[in-house]
Amino acid sequence: MSRFSNGARKGGHKYIFVIGGVMSGVGKGIATASIGKVLAARGLSVNLVKIDPYLNVDAGTMNPTEHGECFVLDSGLETDQDMGNYERFLNRDLGPEDYMTSGMIYNAVIQKERNLEYGGKCVEAVPHVRDEIVGRLKKSAEKAQSDVTVVEIGGTLGDFSNALFIDAARVIHLQNPSDCLFVMVSYMPIPGTIGEMKTKPTQNAVRQLNGYGVQPDFLIARAAMPLDEKRKEKLAIQVNVPAQHIISAPDVDSIYDVPINFERDHLSDILLKALGKRGKQDSDMNEWKKFAAHAHNGRKTVKIGIVGKYFDTGDFVLSDAYLSVIEAIKFSAYEAGVKPEIDWINAKDIQDGKLDVASLKKYDGIIVPGGFGETGIEGKIATIKFARENKIPYFGLCYGMQLMTVEYARHVVGLKGANTTEINPKTPHPVIDILPEQKEKLAKKDYGGSMRLGAYPCELKEGTIARAAYGKKEISDRHRHRYEVNPEYVEQLEKAGLVFSGKSPDRKLMEIAELPKSVHPFMLGTQFHPELRARPLAPHPLFDAFIAAALERKL
Numbered sequence: 001m002s003r004f005s006n007g008a009r010k011g012g013h014k015y016i017f018v019i020g021g022v023m024s025g026v027g028k029g030i031a032t033a034s035i036g037k038v039l040a041a042r043g044l045s046v047n048l049v050k051i052d053p054y055l056n057v058d059a060g061t062m063n064p065t066e067h068g069e070c071f072v073l074d075s076g077l078e079t080d081q082d083m084g085n086y087e088r089f090l091n092r093d094l095g096p097e098d099y100m101t102s103g104m105i106y107n108a109v110i111q112k113e114r115n116l117e118y119g120g121k122c123v124e125a126v127p128h129v130r131d132e133i134v135g136r137l138k139k140s141a142e143k144a145q146s147d148v149t150v151v152e153i154g155g156t157l158g159d160f161s162n163a164l165f166i167d168a169a170r171v172i173h174l175q176n177p178s179d180c181l182f183v184m185v186s187y188m189p190i191p192g193t194i195g196e197m198k199t200k201p202t203q204n205a206v207r208q209l210n211g212y213g214v215q216p217d218f219l220i221a222r223a224a225m226p227l228d229e230k231r232k233e234k235l236a237i238q239v240n241v242p243a244q245h246i247i248s249a250p251d252v253d254s255i256y257d258v259p260i261n262f263e264r265d266h267l268s269d270i271l272l273k274a275l276g277k278r279g280k281q282d283s284d285m286n287e288w289k290k291f292a293a294h295a296h297n298g299r300k301t302v303k304i305g306i307v308g309k310y311f312d313t314g315d316f317v318l319s320d321a322y323l324s325v326i327e328a329i330k331f332s333a334y335e336a337g338v339k340p341e342i343d344w345i346n347a348k349d350i351q352d353g354k355l356d357v358a359s360l361k362k363y364d365g366i367i368v369p370g371g372f373g374e375t376g377i378e379g380k381i382a383t384i385k386f387a388r389e390n391k392i393p394y395f396g397l398c399y400g401m402q403l404m405t406v407e408y409a410r411h412v413v414g415l416k417g418a419n420t421t422e423i424n425p426k427t428p429h430p431v432i433d434i435l436p437e438q439k440e441k442l443a444k445k446d447y448g449g450s451m452r453l454g455a456y457p458c459e460l461k462e463g464t465i466a467r468a469a470y471g472k473k474e475i476s477d478r479h480r481h482r483y484e485v486n487p488e489y490v491e492q493l494e495k496a497g498l499v500f501s502g503k504s505p506d507r508k509l510m511e512i513a514e515l516p517k518s519v520h521p522f523m524l525g526t527q528f529h530p531e532l533r534a535r536p537l538a539p540h541p542l543f544d545a546f547i548a549a550a551l552e553r554k555l
């Protein structure tokens with residue numbers, strides 16, 4: 001029997017460490033988020049921590065086609081897309097102490113060494129780097145003041161890169177044995193030639209974990225199909241985990257069903273018992289269930305075209321590169337009682353004439369999401385012009401707002417050759433530029449790069465689409481960009497009809513641009529990334545307004 005199965009035990013803050021066995025890509029992040037969700041639904045306060053074992057100091061420098069979207073927190077920390085799922089599942093903001101990479105840890109240790117903080121000792125991976133991890137995990141728990149911290153250790157068992165993190169978890173467990181649980185997310189293959197689910201790779205993975213001095217308390221058995229009782233029993237004996245602690249996790253169509261499925265197996269009950277914690281009698285998942293059901297119900301659709309850049313590696317990766325945008329569309333569409341049908345359009349195809357821009361007419365709404373660099377830029381501008389002239393609801397996210405401004409400057413204000421200096425530093429009309437005072441401010445705050453990152457306040461203008469959508473004057477959303485609307489062009493643009501409906505409180509930075517409803521049903525761009533704040537149970541007001549406009553076009 002597990003050492004935690006005997007019910008209530010006293011202790012302090014609880015930790016659940018989630019580790020992946022057998023192979024990557026089986027949904028460890030969603031399993032972690034779902035564990036957090038089912039515990040939160042029982043009234044516990046939960047924080048989730050993601051550990052990425054790579055040496056990048058943050059996720060900001062990684063190519064989205066390879067690594068998926070970079071998710072920015074309120075604090076401005078650039079993190080992995082799993083953090084987005086955590087925030088969406090928990091419906092709460094996470095802090096910078098809830099994310100760490102090996103690069104971040106080593107960086108801190110090396111800084112301390114340079115500052116002579118190790119008192120002349122030889123600084124080593126063990127204990128110094130490991131203890132830095134232990135310290136940070138404890139700090140995260142302390143900061144969150146939560147009942148339980150669920151920590152996802154990235155990578156797979158057997159990797160070199162996550163060994164120190166597993167060892168840090170072992171040490172925390174050693175210090176507080178009754179306050180820690182280990183969950184292994186494993187995979188059970190069903191080889192086509194055999195047609196039978198195999199548990200051996202999982203057995204081996206558990207042994208591998210045992211080699212680190214860690215015994216899993218729970219197994220989450222990912223597979224194409226549910227794990228049957230026979231295999232569960234067999235696995236239980238082989239890996240020394242009680243059968244009721246082996247949770248079957250078959251493939252699902254919608255990730256939002258995972259916590260619901262976990263609860264069908266009474267996961268929160270079993271976890272609470274193992275942790276020696278009391279929760280609310282009933283699980284408060286009704287709203288979530290209602291939301292999750294939308295993925296399966298409803299026949300009416302809304303057709304959205306996303307004109308973007310990160311397409312090189314095919315659709316699979318693409319959806320990762322714009323993950324939060326897709327989810328934000330879903331949440332608002334579900335709330336409106338419809339299903340989104342999302343198409344990917346490569347801006348370069350429009351630019352090169354491979355795709356006629358007029359083919360965009362079939363969409364109820366068009367989005368140009370965030371991006372960097374010049375690939376497909378003229379294709380995006382052509383898209384925006386087409387959406388404006390044909391009154392197709394258009395939503396520009398960050399780059400999509402900057403290019404909407406460029407398009408307006410070129411074709412309505414008549415500023416020939418207007419551009420962002422990101423593309424043409426010699427443009428006669430730098431309507432989007434890096435502002436000198438911004439440069440100074442950014443330098444003072446010592447951001448890794450030179451980007452405006454994280455949540456910034458914004459004030460909305462009365463009588464605009466943005467103001468109506470948010471229903472209040474002061475808002476805050478998350479940024480990740482270097483360039484801004486050039487204040488020298490604001491007057492000209494405004495005179496020509498572009499409305500800057502959101503500005504920074506000092507009025508220097510243009511945060512939202514839109515056209516009046518009398519001119520266009522929905523032509524709006526945000527300098528920030530509203531998608532980063534869209535949640536299943538709290539869809540983003542601007543996505544709601546965009547979807548509403550798209551549905552109106554459909555009627």
Ligand code: GLN
Nearest residue numbers: 370371398399481482483
């Ligand atoms: N490339 C633009 C900038 O740096 C937009 C960035 C973005 O869309 N996230 O300002």
